Amino acid sequence: MDFPPFFMDHLAGGRLIIGLIASVHVLINHPLAVGAYPLLVWMEWWAHKNNRPDVDRLAYKITFIVFIVTTTVGAMTGVGIWLSTSLYAPFAIGSLLRVFFWGWFAEWFVFIAEVCLIMWWFLSWKSMSVDAASKVRHIRIGIALAIMSWITMALIVAVLGFMMKPGEWSQTRAFIDAMTNPLYAPQLGFRTFFALMTGAVFIWFAAFFFTKRQSTDLGDRGPAIRRWLVYRMSHVVFVSLLLTYLFGIWYWNAIPETMKANSSVALLTQQFMGWHEQFKTLLGWTLACFLFIAIVGINDFFTLPRWALLIPTFMGIWMLGHFERAREFMRKPWVIGEYMYSNGVHKDELAFLQSEGLLKHATYATHREVTDANLVESGRDVFMMACSRCHSTTGFNGVVEKLEIMYGADKPWDPAAMQAFVAGMHQTRTYMPPFPGTPREAEALVAYLLELRETRESLPGAQSAGVVVAPAPGVNLSKQ
Numbered sequence: 001m002d003f004p005p006f007f008m009d010h011l012a013g014g015r016l017i018i019g020l021i022a023s024v025h026v027l028i029n030h031p032l033a034v035g036a037y038p039l040l041v042w043m044e045w046w047a048h049k050n051n052r053p054d055v056d057r058l059a060y061k062i063t064f065i066v067f068i069v070t071t072t073v074g075a076m077t078g079v080g081i082w083l084s085t086s087l088y089a090p091f092a093i094g095s096l097l098r099v100f101f102w103g104w105f106a107e108w109f110v111f112i113a114e115v116c117l118i119m120w121w122f123l124s125w126k127s128m129s130v131d132a133a134s135k136v137r138h139i140r141i142g143i144a145l146a147i148m149s150w151i152t153m154a155l156i157v158a159v160l161g162f163m164m165k166p167g168e169w170s171q172t173r174a175f176i177d178a179m180t181n182p183l184y185a186p187q188l189g190f191r192t193f194f195a196l197m198t199g200a201v202f203i204w205f206a207a208f209f210f211t212k213r214q215s216t217d218l219g220d221r222g223p224a225i226r227r228w229l230v231y232r233m234s235h236v237v238f239v240s241l242l243l244t245y246l247f248g249i250w251y252w253n254a255i256p257e258t259m260k261a262n263s264s265v266a267l268l269t270q271q272f273m274g275w276h277e278q279f280k281t282l283l284g285w286t287l288a289c290f291l292f293i294a295i296v297g298i299n300d301f302f303t304l305p306r307w308a309l310l311i312p313t314f315m316g317i318w319m320l321g322h323f324e325r326a327r328e329f330m331r332k333p334w335v336i337g338e339y340m341y342s343n344g345v346h347k348d349e350l351a352f353l354q355s356e357g358l359l360k361h362a363t364y365a366t367h368r369e370v371t372d373a374n375l376v377e378s379g380r381d382v383f384m385m386a387c388s389r390c391h392s393t394t395g396f397n398g399v400v401e402k403l404e405i406m407y408g409a410d411k412p413w414d415p416a417a418m419q420a421f422v423a424g425m426h427q428t429r430t431y432m433p434p435f436p437g438t439p440r441e442a443e444a445l446v447a448y449l450l451e452l453r454e455t456r457e458s459l460p461g462a463q464s465a466g467v468v469v470a471p472a473p474g475v476n477l478s479k480q
């Protein structure tokens, strides 16, 4: 409403794009930046303390991979989250920026520090290994890096929890209440130990490639170092696993309370219960896999074939993806819980817009008043403002297809029934926000949808169609 609508019709509101970029980012950030860095620093420290240059060399080699991946795909997808969310949902990211201004301000410095420390730590590894004093300094750089990586996650997790359940902030509007939202602590614990667990499995897996007898400068010692590493990493997996489980349970028990407090009805809860059960099953199996790996590693019964590590890894990826998706789904129809709907309408503005009109108060609208002559054009604007963040016209989550399922693909649709549906869509489909306009605007929307059914014309976004700004109500340009 306040921003020119960026829209790619086949992709709807960009949820898919934002989701894909964010998932890749999390899959790199958690195991590698948050999980692997502290473990690699620990390896370096252990090697120094026990005078084991072979372990140091192995840590360096694994760090090389982590360094390349985190500073390329990791950093790019981090920027990609900003780019995609500010294109598709500028209203939401704008609100979050206002609430979390100081948090993000701090995060910006922490992130810059993190990038500098990664470069410094990795690139100075060899030159700072010459004597004991500089080695100790080098290890300190690594510790600082591990702390910074964790702090960036700790700040961002506050935003994620807040979007689902702002808690006290709803009353106080205080930054500190937004940071310490009810989901903050359990989610941070869950993600921290999940990161350590998967980071340990990653190091374990990567070690196979550098400890082959024939290929390395570790020579005959390769297999022995690998055994050492597997033993240590399986302890990390074992402990992190227990804590991931405990925090996971806390987290998932914290959510239903907030859903119950949310007055919304059956469907959302049902959908949620479905996700909840599936997630619990998946969490259980994934943890069982990690547990098996950890026990085998600790006990050294038999050497685990390297592909076996891929099983918990893929299950972990699947679980994390499922988890992020469920987290996003449950939040509907809100982009910020109890504060702003996914289409950018503030909860507090809803009643006003419903009586005054959406078009009248939007910044970018072709017409301010719906008339018989501009019915379809106005309806298109209404669709863009009220529906396009979740629906495309005929593509991904296409509105025509949804209506065909409801009213039949080969039957005429009844405009009156459609208007009644629009007016009450949030009551029966609680994942959709209430219609934020007047009955006349609902009529225009329906006229547009009926026309769309015939033409199936794709709807261009402001990036290609440009914007039209009708004069604000009460402003008559011709007289000025």
Ligand code: HEC
Pocket: 332, 333, 334, 342, 343, 383, 386, 387, 388, 389, 390, 391, 397, 399, 402, 403, 405, 406, 422, 429, 431, 432, 433, 435
């Ligand atoms: C917060 C995102 C969101 C917004 C905004 C939204 N919808 Fe939906 N809508 C959904 C989802 C999710 C579904 C379910 C899709 C499915 O089940 O495949 C849905 C389903 C529908 C359906 C089919 C309902 C049924 O029971 O089969 C219609 C029709 C529909 N939406 C129309 C609209 C219109 C018109 C608007 C704008 C006034 C709108 N939606 C705004 C998310 C949204």
